[in-house]
Amino acid sequence: MDHQITLYGVDFARSARCRWALLELGLAFDEIADGSLIGSDELRAIHPQAKVPAIMIDGEPLFESAAICTHLCDLAPEKGLIGPAGSRERALHAQWTSFVLTEMEGYLWSNVKHTKFYPEAKRVPEIVAPNAKEFRAGAKVFDDVLGETPFLIGGQFSVTDIIVGWTVNWGRRLGHLDGFPHLAAYLERLFERDHCTLNPE
Ligand SMILES: N[C@@H](CCC(=O)N[C@@H](CS)C(=O)NCC(=O)O)C(=O)O
Structure with missing residues (x-):
């Protein structure tokens, strides 16, 4: 069945996860890539905080990249990017997605806010080092797992790698991946994929 899909995003932002998934799935979509929409009433009609990504699918709004x-x-279950509900693969997808967002990505986002996003008066510099330590504790878990398998679910590339890979790459870009060789090799595998949307810088 064909779907009418419009993604609201900005190049390498978390919307890149959604773009990558759409490309891997071969689903047709339009993208409104306009950073000036962040915070606007137009975007607030789809995302209550007017952030990206947000998406319209067959006239229904959805937000949160994962x-x-x-x-x-x-x-598009036939594309095999996710296990069916009730499967072990699906449970592991939920596990790794929850883990990366709550135990890792939140700490990076907090650090970006407290080093450049917030006005200086609102920043709490003391939070930055403990946040980095929390991120690295999560990264160690993935480094150990990815020393044993090329991808997170059953050794095959899946949407879980799209979600986790984005966070790991953000950690690399912020300088937090020293000493995690398996994560470095994992990112190289992800960058090799034709549809990869991760920021290479
Ligand atoms: N947890 C959300 C995060 C969304 C988010 O914070 N998006 C950023 C861009 S990557 C944004 O729109 N920031 C604008 C703001 O926080 O005002 C997700 O994964 O979709």
């Missing part, structure tokens, strides 16, 4: 990617893969 939720969007998961749902897109459910729309």
Whole structure:
């Protein structure tokens, strides 16, 4: 079945996860790549905080990059990017997605806010080093796992790698991946994929 899909995003932002999933799935979509929409009433009609990514699928809004990617893969199960509900693979997808967002990505986002996003008066510099330590504790878990397998679910590339890979690459870009050779090799594998949307800088 064909779907009418419009993604609201900005190049390498978390919307890149959704773009990558759409490309891997071969689903047709339009993209509104306009950073000036962040915070606007137009975007707030789709995302209550007017952030990206947000997506319209067949006239229905959805936000949160991991939720969007998961749902897109459910729309095209024959592409094999996600296990079916109730499967061990699906449980592991939920596990790694929750882990990377709560135990790692939140700390990076906090650091970006407290080093450049917030006005100086609102920044709490003391939080930056402990946040980095928390991120690295999560990265160690993935480094150990990815020393044993090329990708997170059953040794095959899946949407879980799209979601986790984005966070790991953000950690690399912020200088937090020293001493994790398996994560460095994992990112190289992800960058080799034709549809990879991760920021190479
Ligand atoms: N947890 C959300 C994060 C969304 C988010 O913070 N997006 C950023 C761009 S990557 C944004 O729109 N920031 C604008 C702001 O925080 O005002 C997701 O994964 O979709």
